[in-house]
Amino acid sequence: MNKTQLRRLIRQQRRSLSAQHRRYAANRFANHTSRAPELIARKHIAVYWQNDGEIDPALAIEQWLAQKKVVYLPVLHPFKAGHLLFVRYQPGMVMRHNRYGIAEPDWRYAARLPARFMSAILVPLVAFDPRGARLGMGGGYYDRSLAPCRDSGRRPLLVGCAYEFQKLERLPMESWDIPMHMIVTEDQCYRF
Numbered sequence: 275m276n277k278t279q280l281r282r283l284i285r286q287q288r289r290s291l292s293a294q295h296r297r298y299a300a301n302r303f304a305n306h307t308s309r310a311p312e313l314i315a316r317k318h319i320a321v322y323w324q325n326d327g328e329i330d331p332a333l334a335i336e337q338w339l340a341q342k343k344v345v346y347l348p349v350l351h352p353f354k355a356g357h358l359l360f361v362r363y364q365p366g367m368v369m370r371h372n373r374y375g376i377a378e379p380d381w382r383y384a385a386r387l388p389a390r391f392m393s394a395i396l397v398p399l400v401a402f403d404p405r406g407a408r409l410g411m412g413g414g415y416y417d418r419s420l421a422p423c424r425d426s427g428r429r430p431l432l433v434g435c436a437y438e439f440q441k442l443e444r445l446p447m448e449s450w451d452i453p454m455h456m457i458v459t460e461d462q463c464y465r466f
């Protein structure tokens with residue numbers, strides 16, 4: 275199966291999970307992220323707004339806000355095609371839908387920072403493998419935006435987020451893929 279076919283299959287399976295399993299998984303996911311020692315001292319956390327059946331980090335976001343962490347969401351870069359900016363999220367703020375229909379904060383009205391200024395980035399993914407390889411939606415947005423973090427000394431902690439069923443035996447690794455430090459699912463935290 276090629277990457278396109280693999281994406282289609284997993285995305286379809288992800289959208290068809292039951293509401294009950296989604297709730298269960300979102301709860302467990304929030305427990306893992308709030309307990310992971312690697313995340314406790316990190317203040318500036320980029321995460322994502324659930325889309326296309328992804329594991330929902332909304333509960334985790336609530337917990338971080340209650341702990342006075344600063345939460346950011348990805349926004350398609352207004353000038354640099356194919357790149358992301360991270361914009362500060364606060365509950366109740368006006369959100370807009372980007373060209374893929376994903377809600378994002380309006381970058382004109384909130385603090386915005388490139389990836390390297392985050393202390394941790396929770397990265398959505400379509401599939402992962404036990405080596406920490408990640409397959410995304412195929413736009414290359416995260417690969418491009420995280421590339422400057424790869425060799426920098428103060429790189430943010432990169433945490434992939436997925437349902438357990440998204441773990442595959444082995445994914446092809448491309449030269450531009452940025453390996454994750456951790457992957458969190460409803461079942462466990464994988465560390466690489």
Ligand SMILES: Nc1nc2c(c(=O)[nH]1)N(C=O)[C@@H](CNc1ccc(C(=O)N[C@@H](CCC(=O)O)C(=O)O)cc1)CN2
Binds near residue numbers: 322411
């Ligand atoms: N929740 C969430 N937000 C995110 C991402 C993500 O994976 N999840 N992204 C991670 O990169 C960025 C958006 N990247 C995306 C890349 C492709 C498609 C997509 O649905 N492509 C369609 C066809 C493309 C089109 O309509 O032009 C498809 O594959 O069917 C969606 C988002 C930024 N925000």
Ligand SMILES: Nc1ncnc2c1ncn2[C@@H]1O[C@H](COP(=O)(O)OP(=O)(O)OP(=O)(O)O)[C@@H](O)[C@H]1O
Binds near residue numbers: 411421
């Ligand atoms: N650092 C980079 N600079 C320029 N192009 C890149 C970079 N990283 C990835 N790309 C391009 O992005 C495209 C998508 O890559 P790939 O199929 O690996 O996506 P993906 O892992 O699903 O991405 P993502 O989740 O980041 O959207 C590829 O065509 C690749 O050439």
